Amino acid sequence: MSASLAERTRLGGVSVEGVSKIFRRKRLEIHALSETSAEFKQGEFVSLIGPSGCGKSTLLKLIAGLDSPSSGEVRVGGEVVSGTLPTASVAFQKPTLLSWRNVTDNILLPIEIRGGRPTKADRAYASELIEMMGLQDFASHYPRELSGGMEQRAAIARSLITRPELLLMDEPFGALDEFTREDLNEELLRLWGAEPKTVIFVTHSISEAVFLSDRIVVMSARPGRIVDVIDVDLPRPRSARTRTSPEFNELVRRGRVSLEAAKAAGGPANDAEAGGKS
Numbered sequence: 001m002s003a004s005l006a007e008r009t010r011l012g013g014v015s016v017e018g019v020s021k022i023f024r025r026k027r028l029e030i031h032a033l034s035e036t037s038a039e040f041k042q043g044e045f046v047s048l049i050g051p052s053g054c055g056k057s058t059l060l061k062l063i064a065g066l067d068s069p070s071s072g073e074v075r076v077g078g079e080v081v082s083g084t085l086p087t088a089s090v091a092f093q094k095p096t097l098l099s100w101r102n103v104t105d106n107i108l109l110p111i112e113i114r115g116g117r118p119t120k121a122d123r124a125y126a127s128e129l130i131e132m133m134g135l136q137d138f139a140s141h142y143p144r145e146l147s148g149g150m151e152q153r154a155a156i157a158r159s160l161i162t163r164p165e166l167l168l169m170d171e172p173f174g175a176l177d178e179f180t181r182e183d184l185n186e187e188l189l190r191l192w193g194a195e196p197k198t199v200i201f202v203t204h205s206i207s208e209a210v211f212l213s214d215r216i217v218v219m220s221a222r223p224g225r226i227v228d229v230i231d232v233d234l235p236r237p238r239s240a241r242t243r244t245s246p247e248f249n250e251l252v253r254r255g256r257v258s259l260e261a262a263k264a265a266g267g268p269a270n271d272a273e274a275g276g277k278s
């Protein structure tokens with residue numbers, strides 16, 4: 001039975017409350033995030049941008065339950081995150097497909113990891129995703145037979161097979177050429193429009209963030225905290241024409257100014273010898 005709207009709202013919203021993350025490596029403490037707070041509403045598409053090393057991936061991993069905060073709390077659907085979530089899915093920059101499985105079987109893998117055998121409905125949904133991703137002629141191909149862009153499309157289909165309420169994407173198109181990237185941006189928005197879900201999307205590209213998002217959250221240099229939020233009120237659906245509008249270009253400019261300020265806004269990193277003064 002599909003979840004009610006109220007249940008979906010409960011399942012997909014994210015709240016990050018005063019989260020700090022300190023990595024301890026030998027005697028060194030690295031302060032990756034400092035007292036970071038943010039809200040991501042159910043069904044929103046939000047991009048995270050910030051200087052390299054400011055803690056974007058760390059924040060995503062904490063939301064995904066792949067790591068835990070040093071202090072503060074992350075809640076998904078109102079519940080404190082304390083491990084990986086069945087309602088969430090993560091897509092990384094590297095597609096990490098299993099070389100001995102074909103495209104269809106790679107896409108079905110999350111179903112098996114959750115202890116199930118893929119049902120007829122799962123297989124039908126895998127075919128649907130394969131088609132949406134333009135991989136219909138490659139369903140039985142192995143990763144070595146695919147281009148980089150095709151592998152990434154297969155990995156994105158894999159992240160969607162469980163119909164997650166929350167999709168966490170860490171620079172998924174970072175390694176692709178601009179044309180493929182722009183095509184996949186539009187594909188992703190089509191998918192998101194067809195099956196609404198909360199998406200938190202890390203990118204280094206301001207124009208990608210503007211094209212995709214409802215909001216852009218800007219993080220400061222390490223230790224990362226949120227220093228700006230840009231509302232992207234461009235009409236949807238968005239297409240190649242969106243990128244040529246003056247409003248789009250003004251938002252890219254605004255993002256660039258904000259990112260420059262964010263680079264300068266990094267506080268003292270507070271890194272310290274463990275046990276020493278910070």
Ligand SMILES: Nc1ncnc2c1ncn2[C@@H]1O[C@H](COP(=O)(O)OP(=O)(O)OP(=O)(O)O)[C@@H](O)[C@H]1O
Pocket residue numbers: 023024025030031032050051052053054055056057058059222
């Ligand atoms: N497992 C870890 N152990 C030690 N330090 C880590 C670990 N993971 C991340 N860090 C450190 O935390 C800081 C934030 O890293 P993170 O990968 O979250 O940044 P980022 O904003 O995603 O960077 P980029 O934009 O370059 O991908 C960095 O200084 C990094 O070296």
